[in-house]
Amino acid sequence: MMRCELGEFTLFWLNGGEFELDGGTMFGVVPKELWTKKFHGTADVPAAPDDNYIKLLNAPLLVRTPTALVIIDTGLGNKLSNKQKQIFRVTRDWDVIEELQRLELKRQDITHVILTHCDFDHGGGVVMHNAAGEEELTFPNAAHIVQQREWEDVLAPNIRSEKTYWEENFSRLKDSPNLQLVNGSHTVCPGIDVEHTGGHTRGHQVVRIASGSEVAYHLADLLPTHVHFNPLWVMAYDNFPLEAIALKQQYEERGIRENAWFTFYHDPFMFACKFDADGRVVNKIGPTAPDKGNIQVQNVNVKQDKPLVLSCPDCLLVREVPVEKYMGAKHFMTVKCTCGTTYGVNLNFRKHYRKGISIGGYYAAEDANVGWADMGSVATVPVNCRIKNISMGGLGFTALDKVRVQLGDTLKVKFTLDKDPPEIIEKKVTVRTIRDNYIGCEFSKESMYYDRTLGFYLMK
Secondary structure: OEEEEEOOEEEEEOOOOEEEEEHHHHOOOOOHHHHHHHOOEOOOOEOOOOOOEEEEEOOOEEEEOOOOEEEEOOOOOOOOOHHHHHHOOOOEOOOHHHHHHHOOOOHHHOOEEEOOOOOHHHHOOOEEEOOOOOEEEOOOOOEEEEEHHHHHHHHOOOOOHHHOOOHHHOOOOOOOOOEEEEOOOEEEEOOEEEEEOOOOOOOOEEEEEEEOOEEEEEOHHHOOOHHHOOOOOOOOOOOOHHHHHHHHHHHHHHHHHOOOEEEOOOOOOOOEEEEOOOOOEEEEEOOOOOOHHHOOEEEEEEOOOOOEEEEOOOOOOEEEEOOHHHOOOEEEEEEEOOOOOEEEEEEEEOOOOOEEEEEEEEEEEOOOOOOOEEEOOEEEOOOOEEEEEEOOOEEEEEEOOOOOOOOOOEEEEEEEEOOOOOEEEEEEEEEEEEEOOEEEEEEOHHHOOOOHHHHHHHHO
């Protein structure tokens, strides 16, 4: 859990659930060629160039002041059905209550909830399912601050907003004394103010946090990530994009003049930052990179058509994770189990079907002459290795002599396919893996063109 000090206040970013949305909608008319240069993936969630979806956080901001405990927005909540989780590609479940417990707080301790607006990803945690599966107000002792215009649209959504203002998210707030409607600017508690903006939704509001000489602006979905700093980079989700553009200019200029922090709700790269006048990040608070040396790491080979099966090394809890969005050559990800254990996983993806075999072969440096041998009527090659597996993209072999190659070396490999009639295959390869006397290789580009003989062999 990330935290920082702001004067006498302490800010905590809670886990309100993580999901994936289409990058085109998150960046509106900005061409993908441009936004992918800035929003390019993270160490745990690498970019997938063939997948337009991007990882986004939903990070409720807990502000602890000397007199109040304030939560800004509430995350996805725990009421999503399995179908909804699939639709919105939820990759991490909401656990705000558990995170409060880690801070030795109860949900009943929260004094104020600020809803910047009421979209499902911001208001989903207003009402929760309790242990009995019943709906109840998540923060029963908190005043819930909502702009009057926003609440009017919650009660009577139009054809567009009805898809994101879900009745079940406000079922226990609607007739509750906890609901506090405001118009325009309002002081929530000393040091925390809300200001009505519109732009994203008709009743959207932003939050100004100030303690001593320190200031932070929480612009919610006017500035969902630091990548959206350019005023023209607005979302297709914005109901009033021209207003959003003008508002971003206004608040960014004000925040930069005040040397203020900008806090983010959806940004997977940083939780808060300061900008200079040209929009460059000059200071930031970002996710802490895991220390791989202090966690257990698993090496897992995965195929695109099968889910990734992970097992916690401590409690042995097994979970399945869809791997399509991670597809690539090799990636590292961290996994946090419900038991509290954090472990690492090296994902090794097979780009092609790999067939296990065991046939003699010969390997040598690229500039060496790979010889031939005649044994009766069958053409063969000298043998100094045994081919153990092969695909359209590469092969692996065990060397029968002392391994003298290094990662990245280019080799020539020859072997006789065990087919009728036998046929010699010669490939130029690059060494990608060395494990004892096992060498894993990738075919070079010129060797990777479709090989009809090899293709038919792999089909059998």
